[in-house]
Structures are given as structure tokens and as C-alpha cells.
Amino acid sequence: MEIFRLTAAELLRKLKKCEITDKDITSSLSARIRESDEKVKAYVRLTGQPHFLDAEPSAQSGLSGIPISIKDNICTAGVNTECCSKILEGFKPPYDATVIHKLKAGGMAIACDKTNMDEFAFGSSTENSCFGPTHNPWNLECVPGGSSGGSAAAVAADEAVWALGSDTGGSIRQPAAFCGVVGLKPTYGRVSRYGLVAFASSLDQIGPITKDVTDCAMLLGVIAGYDPHDSTSVNSAVDNYCSALTNDIKGMRIGIPKEYFIEGIDPQVKKILEQAVAKLKDLGAYCREVSLPHTEYAVPVYYIVATAEASSNLARFDGVQYGLRVKEKNIIDMYKRTRDQGFGVEAKRRIILGTFSLSHGYYDAYYLRALKVRTLIKQDFDAVFKECDCIVTPTSPTAAFKIGEKTDDPLKMYLSDIYTISVNLAGIPAISVPCGFTKEGLPVGLQILGKAFDEAALLRTAYAYEQATPWHLEKPKL
Amino acid sequence: MEYEPVIGLEVHIHLKTKTKAFCGCSTEFGKSPNAQTCPVCLGFPGSLPVLNKVALEYAIMVGLALGCQVQEYTKFDRKHYYYPDLPKNFQISQYDLPVSKDGFLDIYLEGGSKRIRIKRAHLEEDAGKLIHETEVTLVDFNRAGVALLEIVSEPDINSPLEAYEYLTSLKSIIEYLGVSDCDMEKGSLRCDANISMRPKGTSGLGTKAELKNMNSFKGVRDALEYEIERQTELLNDGKPVIQETRLWDAKELKTFSMRTKEEAKDYRYFPEPDLPPFIISKGTIDEMRKTIPELPREKMLRFMKEYGLNEYDARQLTSSQENADFTERCFRKYPDKNKKPVANWLIGPVTSLASAANLTIATLNIPGGEDELVKLIKLAEAGIISQLVAKDVLQESTAGLKISSAIIQEKNLFQISDTGVLDAAIGEAIQENPKSVESYKSGKENAVMFLVGQVMRKTGGKANPKLVQEMLKRRLSDG
Numbered sequence: 001m002e003i004f005r006l007t008a009a010e011l012l013r014k015l016k017k018c019e020i021t022d023k024d025i026t027s028s029l030s031a032r033i034r035e036s037d038e039k040v041k042a043y044v045r046l047t048g049q050p051h052f053l054d055a056e057p058s059a060q061s062g063l064s065g066i067p068i069s070i071k072d073n074i075c076t077a078g079v080n081t082e083c084c085s086k087i088l089e090g091f092k093p094p095y096d097a098t099v100i101h102k103l104k105a106g107g108m109a110i111a112c113d114k115t116n117m118d119e120f121a122f123g124s125s126t127e128n129s130c131f132g133p134t135h136n137p138w139n140l141e142c143v144p145g146g147s148s149g150g151s152a153a154a155v156a157a158d159e160a161v162w163a164l165g166s167d168t169g170g171s172i173r174q175p176a177a178f179c180g181v182v183g184l185k186p187t188y189g190r191v192s193r194y195g196l197v198a199f200a201s202s203l204d205q206i207g208p209i210t211k212d213v214t215d216c217a218m219l220l221g222v223i224a225g226y227d228p229h230d231s232t233s234v235n236s237a238v239d240n241y242c243s244a245l246t247n248d249i250k251g252m253r254i255g256i257p258k259e260y261f262i263e264g265i266d267p268q269v270k271k272i273l274e275q276a277v278a279k280l281k282d283l284g285a286y287c288r289e290v291s292l293p294h295t296e297y298a299v300p301v302y303y304i305v306a307t308a309e310a311s312s313n314l315a316r317f318d319g320v321q322y323g324l325r326v327k328e329k330n331i332i333d334m335y336k337r338t339r340d341q342g343f344g345v346e347a348k349r350r351i352i353l354g355t356f357s358l359s360h361g362y363y364d365a366y367y368l369r370a371l372k373v374r375t376l377i378k379q380d381f382d383a384v385f386k387e388c389d390c391i392v393t394p395t396s397p398t399a400a401f402k403i404g405e406k407t408d409d410p411l412k413m414y415l416s417d418i419y420t421i422s423v424n425l426a427g428i429p430a431i432s433v434p435c436g437f438t439k440e441g442l443p444v445g446l447q448i449l450g451k452a453f454d455e456a457a458l459l460r461t462a463y464a465y466e467q468a469t470p471w472h473l474e475k476p477k478l
Numbered sequence: 479m480e481y482e483p484v485i486g487l488e489v490h491i492h493l494k495t496k497t498k499a500f501c502g503c504s505t506e507f508g509k510s511p512n513a514q515t516c517p518v519c520l521g522f523p524g525s526l527p528v529l530n531k532v533a534l535e536y537a538i539m540v541g542l543a544l545g546c547q548v549q550e551y552t553k554f555d556r557k558h559y560y561y562p563d564l565p566k567n568f569q570i571s572q573y574d575l576p577v578s579k580d581g582f583l584d585i586y587l588e589g590g591s592k593r594i595r596i597k598r599a600h601l602e603e604d605a606g607k608l609i610h611e612t613e614v615t616l617v618d619f620n621r622a623g624v625a626l627l628e629i630v631s632e633p634d635i636n637s638p639l640e641a642y643e644y645l646t647s648l649k650s651i652i653e654y655l656g657v658s659d660c661d662m663e664k665g666s667l668r669c670d671a672n673i674s675m676r677p678k679g680t681s682g683l684g685t686k687a688e689l690k691n692m693n694s695f696k697g698v699r700d701a702l703e704y705e706i707e708r709q710t711e712l713l714n715d716g717k718p719v720i721q722e723t724r725l726w727d728a729k730e731l732k733t734f735s736m737r738t739k740e741e742a743k744d745y746r747y748f749p750e751p752d753l754p755p756f757i758i759s760k761g762t763i764d765e766m767r768k769t770i771p772e773l774p775r776e777k778m779l780r781f782m783k784e785y786g787l788n789e790y791d792a793r794q795l796t797s798s799q800e801n802a803d804f805t806e807r808c809f810r811k812y813p814d815k816n817k818k819p820v821a822n823w824l825i826g827p828v829t830s831l832a833s834a835a836n837l838t839i840a841t842l843n844i845p846g847g848e849d850e851l852v853k854l855i856k857l858a859e860a861g862i863i864s865q866l867v868a869k870d871v872l873q874e875s876t877a878g879l880k881i882s883s884a885i886i887q888e889k890n891l892f893q894i895s896d897t898g899v900l901d902a903a904i905g906e907a908i909q910e911n912p913k914s915v916e917s918y919k920s921g922k923e924n925a926v927m928f929l930v931g932q933v934m935r936k937t938g939g940k941a942n943p944k945l946v947q948e949m950l951k952r953r954l955s956d957g
Contacts, residue, residue, distance in 0.1 A: 075524040088523070095517050097524060197523040201751035230526050231753050309751055312556055315567035316521050320617070335560060358558075358746040367748060 003028035004158045005475070008066050008215045011161065015065055022065030025161075026052050026109060029067055033113075033159045036478045039140055042154035043113040044072055044131040045080060052109040053079075063222065064107030069160035071151050072114040073121060074206065075195040076100055079112050083197050084129035085119045087342025088323040097195020098230065099164060099206050099223045106222050115163060116150030119344045120314065121171050121199040123147050124416045125406065128346045133403055136178060137476040138442055142400035145175030151209045152179040157478060162210040162219055166196055168203045169302055170395075170420025173432035176209055177395035177445020180434045180474065182216045182462070183209045187452045188427035189234035192227030198313040200306035201232075203424040212472050213433060213463040217241035220455060236453060244456035245463040250284030252461060255388035259295040260419055266398040272436035272444045273394050276465070280392065283464050290388060292380040295422060297373050299414060302421040304357050304370035311354025317342060349410065378426040385451045390461050393419050395432040395445030419447060429455045433462045434471035443471070481675040481713060483706050484683060485635035487698075489648060490626050491658040492604070492666035493536045499603045499625035500527030500570065507664055511609070511618035519623030521565030526752050529554075533625035534577070534756065536657040537601045538766050540627055541578025543651050543773055544596050548578045548763050553755035554601075557745045563606040563617055573747040575755075576600035583631075583651070584775065585643040586793070594644055595632040602626050621665075627658075633672065633683065638702035645669060645695045650774045654799045662694050669698050674719065675709045684709075684719060689733060691725040701726040705733055777802055785809055785817040794825050804840040804848065811852040819859050820852070827869045831876055844872075846881040854882045863893050867939050895942045897949065900933070903941065904949055907932040918954055926950055
């Protein structure tokens, strides 16, 4: 099999046996990117030969020589990090994000070409990128999901061994589901956000997008952990995630929330999910219906909290220190023109929404109330997790939709995150693993939700399911 | 109608932490522009703040020293406004849960003391500095992110003098705590004032003006005085006072309108999501309370009680921690229970020498230190050298950097109490000044002082003046 098709675990085995070298991997991957990215467009600013940073000499040998691709909103020192926004044109951060430090320390080769995303992670289709959309490797007319669509598509198309994405409301899990790969959103505070260009600070997490669950466990192990540079990161021991992959879920208590299987779900997705639940039962898990009564408020709460924080986080993009500056005679006009020309439509929409809900006289009715409902949503999960180890849901109500299908209807677009955003509001971890295909040949994702800081239980369940099903072995025909 | 001013002060102090409030950059003053910056204080994309624990401790100390309730649950908020010296276009500040609130500061006026209530004291980060060149404006972010404590008083101040006293007392307390330099010239203390006028004896509030740009305590006092006149004139003419921000011009000695606040600015405060709330336990607060040193007022009261000083002297000598410590070192070396003579020396000749050199009694270089100073005072008090000579010796000692006992020895300045020597000089003085002798004898007792002065001159200041006076009186009444 071609080198670029292998998982990180497989590559490591071959490296260990000296069957291949680091150079073989990067050159195979570069050739693959050159060959297929014209169609997929997973990478941005790609000109000529893709290249990778050499592993640091001081690095540990653990993952030495394994390349990794990075979403365009994670800071890489001296390498463009533009969040696929015109306003950050030419921005090369002077520092590495903490996760990048950790990857480098592990000996990994960082891809200098970053992956596509919705501008500032605002979107569910990667259509809101200033570089144009990424195409779903399973059907080039479809979106790859978003906002980490570039990372998911790159992994699905074997243009990346694995990748990092970020997830604020489903931005890792939904594209992973749409592209038929594995994506995990860690517990809020498990992975440092230092160096992740903030969208909504109280919801954002960086996480792995991989070809299978084993790689996911390995990569999470590298990036997880306390970081003194991130006050919201949590100082608790990191589990050995690889040892959680026991392939045994006998007696695992799994909840199926009834509120997730109602109106709006695609009948094919519903059926595939029912089959997945049946499989989990076969494997010895105990599955039962549970209730998350505040589910219907998740979307409105999310779009108040996330846009409020985004409007504040994006205030700094003003043309003064970095990125785009539209020259004007006075500072106010410079601000206005720079932000007008620098931000795309969706970014402007969210800044306006967020600014409104934080405004004097509206704060209590919107932001403060949203925070209260957020607490209720979190309590829903606390109650269920008293009786369950995991919760299983579809990752998205539908499989990948057509490019352009929802761009004129933001509300419809927002609803494609309906199954993923509660997880961010509650701060808990969740993983999406492939669980079948629609008759159109598009992948469907199974979402597994877990207790805070119990990523091990998610990975264990996901691994057992993966080992009992063939879905992760399917490859798109490009 | 007679009006009285209603004044509230907002004082910002730079906390003297080694590093900035939310990053590890140095806070040292006077470095080249932008030398002390990093992704965090520059607000670069992806950077995150981490609270400097020392800044929080300092803020708690000030809160405790001002009798505030230190909050067990405190959090930070973002305050939004666009300005190029503000890297993130929001300032990390505290909105509804400041570190401490509801305190007070007692100020001392001639008529007695007055309590000024403190509304709140909260932590925030400073902004950078704009440098306006002819063609362009540059930004220096060295100051951006430095920890500030904003101390807001209630509108309990009713005169420029009270405002001045409030600032002086506040500065003194903060200096005692050692948490800020409180140097207005270096910008480590800034003061904005809100002032409105109301008919005397009423309790309502008039329309206020916010005064900015004062760069000394005197500037604050002058600006308030100017503003009282300006607003009173408007009111007397039946014109309205406009709510606005006015800048003090220290050269013109006037305030000028900067902008009109037609409506309250909307800062869109919301909780800073990058910093979880801080829980400060009662135990921690109690522990910190123990670290608060003796503050100016307590020290003053103790000086009065322990050393028998009057209030004026005690206040003078406790104006700064340094001076108070120096004073106590001198007191300890002085054997008598009554320390008044030492206090007189410190407030009198030592202070004048120090002020002339732009120093304090603690920083004035006295050769031999407080040992020599106290020795000198003891010699003068015991009449071994005269007070006059002693003062000259001190001056010579500080000027020539020579210890005072050496000067006394070399010049043989011991006071003359030898009645034989004095008799001769007295005789001469009487002979040379018959007019004075005459007026003394005719009942003008004071005339004797002139004769004492003459004797002192003849003895090069070394005569014991008390003895001379006694001897003179005896001689003149005898014959």
C-alpha cells in the first residue's frame, strides 16, 4: 500500500522496522497533496511543493518523523496563520501555540501548509473561507463540513496522516462525520488553547482528526495536559489513552437521548444510527433511552454566547499592529474600512449579533439569560451521567450537503450543528467515528459523548465499535 | 446663592509588581519603546492572559489598608472601546465584583478629621502610550498590561483642600504598604476628579464635569479650584453646567472641554472568559491582614503615646515609612524618656537641611548616621555645646561629610560655662552698650537679650546662653 494511505500507528511500526524513512513519508505525502489537492482544496496558500518543518533535534523519538497538518487558526511561529480571513493577510505569528510546542517536542514534522476552514471558524461547511471552499473527498460537489473542513478532508483524502482542528460547536466532529474520519473534541480545559486564535473562548478546544481511533488516542495523548499559559486549562493527570483501547465494552452503560431522534433527522441517518446502537448492544453494552430536556435551547444559547465572545475576541483585528490595513486619513475611518474589507459576511453577521447581545439594556435579556440556560443544559448531562458512562447520538442530522445549498440560509446552516453544540456548552468531551454510508455513498458519523475528563471511556467505546465494523477502512475514490 | 462643591476622585496606581498583570514582561520604567512586550500584552491572536498573583495580593493589601471588604469571590471583565493604544480593543478590568469595596480613608484638617468613603478598588491593566510625531502617530506598548489599581472614592469631598489631603493620605498609606511608587510625574499615580456644585446645605447632586490631565496633587487642587469658580459663575448666570470631560492645562491654569458625554458610553462589559473567577478564602484574607504594616495613622497615634509627641510633630515624623523608621532609630539611641528634643531637631534643622538638598531626613547623608546626630543633640541638650553651635556643626558635617564630634573637637566648640571667662565678656558687653543697660534698668526686660547676644558674639557662640542671662541679670540688678 502507498505510504500516504497509512495511519500514524502503521507508519511508526514501519519506521521502527526500518522499512521506510522520514523522508519517504513526507515525499509520499507531498506527492499525494500535489496529486489530489487540486480537487479537494484542503490546504490553503498551497504553492509548489508542500513542505514540512524538520523535527527539532531535541525532540523525543516517540513520534519522530510523523507529519501533521494544522488548521489555519492555530499559531505556528513564522508560518502564516490567517484563520482563512483576509483581515489576517500575511500574519506570521511570532510564537508557537502550546499544542505546536508539544507536537515538535514529540518529534513530529509540522506541515507548513495549513488547512482550510471557515473564516475564524464561523461556519459548518468551510464555504466561509477567503480562499474558497474545500470539497468533500467522497463527493467533490459536497461540502466537507466545517469549520475544520480542510483538516477533515485532508485526512480523508490521505493528504494528511492526521491533523489538528478546533471545535467550538462541532467544528471537529461534524466535518469528521462528513468526511468519514475520526474527530475528537476534548473536555474544555484538557488541551491548552494558548495559540489558538479565539472564536468563543469559553467553548473552543483543539482536538485531533485522524484516520482511526488508535491514532486519535495517540494524538490526544500528545496534546493534552495542563498549560500554565492557559488559565482555563485544568491541572489534572492525563490518562494513558492508548491503554484505554481494550476492545471490551461489556457492561458499558450507554444513554440514547430521545430528543436527538426527532424532526429534522434524515431517515437514512436515523436508520444507520439504530444499526450502530444495535452493534454496541451486540458488543455487550447496555443501551437505554435517556432525556436531555433542554436540548431545544442549545442552538439559541450557543449563538448568543458564541457570538458575544466572538465580537469581543475579534475586536483586536483593527489594522493597527498586524494583518490587513486599509489606509485612511484618520484612525476611525481606517478601523472601519479595514474591518469592512477584511471580514467576510458571516464574520460580520456574528460580530453584529454578539455586539448587540452585549449592549447596554440587552445584556440581561440575552447574554445573562443564555448563561443561565447554559447551566441547565450542563445539568441535563450531569443527571444522565449519573446513570450512564456514555451518550450516543448522530454527529449531524444529515450527511454532507451540496456546496452552496445552505449559504443563503444562515439559520438552516446553524441547525446542522444541532447535535454537536450542547457538548461545547456543557464542556464535556465527544468523539465522532464513521458508522456507515448513505445510499449516495456519503459517510455518516456516530457521536459518543462522555463525562468531563473521561476521554478514555469515549475512546474505549469508539475503538470497540470501530474494530467490530468496516467503515473506517473505506476510502474515497479520488 | 452660595454653592458648595461635591467631589469624587478616581485614583489609578501602578502596582509595583516586577512583571505585568497578565504576562511575564518587565514593568521597568524608561526602557526603549516596545522593548518590554510579548504576544500577550500586545494582544496578539491566540495569546491568553494569566493573572499575576502578586498584583492580586497587592490589591488585597490596599483594600485591607483602606478598611474595605475584600471580596471572597472576584472576577475580571472585558471593557470594550477602540483606541490604538489598547492592543485588544478591550481592557481587562473588573466590573461588578471588584477585589474590594466599601472602605474609607480619614483625612486630617484643621478643624479635625473627616471620613471619606471608598466605593471600590479594582484591578485592571494599563494601556500603551501614543507618541505623536508630525506625520505619524506611534505606539509604545511598554506600559500596556501593567497592573493598575483603580481606587474610587464616594463624592464625600467638599473642597480642593480636602481632595489634596485625601491624595496625600492615600499616597502615604500606599507607600507604607510598598505596593506602588505613587509618582505622578512617572505616571505611577494618576488622578481624575468628578466635580459638581450644589446649593450649600442641600444634599442633591448637580451636573458634574470630569477633570483629567492633572500631573501633581497641586494640579488637582488648582484644577478643582478653577472648576469651582467656573461652575459657580455659570450657575449664578443661570446657565447650565454641561456634563463633559475637561482637561487641565497646567500652563494656562484652566480646564478645557475635551468631549461632551451626550450619552453614557457603552463598554459592553462581560465576564472575561479567559480568566476563571478567583476565590479568595477568609483564611487567606486573614493571613494577608497580618502582613499589613503599621499604617501612618496608627504610627502617629503610637508616636504620640509612646514618645510623648504632640499630634503635629507625630504626623510630620510619620509622613513616610522611611522617615518614621529613621525617627524611631534616633529615638531609641536617645536615653531620655522625653523625645521632644529629638523631634524638634528632626523637624527643625534636619528637615531644613534635607529639603534644601531635595532629600528627606532619612536620605540626608549625615556622616556617622543617627549615632552622630543623636550624640550632637545630647551635647546640645546637656549644654555642653550651644544649640546654635550644634546647628552649625550639623550643617558643616553634612556639607563637608565630616562627623560632627570631630568638628567639635577640632574647633573646640564646647560651650563656655566658666563664670570667670564669662564675667569678663559680660563686663565688656555692659560697658560697650550703656543704652541697653539703661533700658533694662528702666523696666524693659527684653533688653537683656541684646546683651546676651553680644556676649555670645564675643565668645564665638560658645557661651552658655542660659548662664550668661542669669549672670547678666544678677550684675545689672546688683548695681
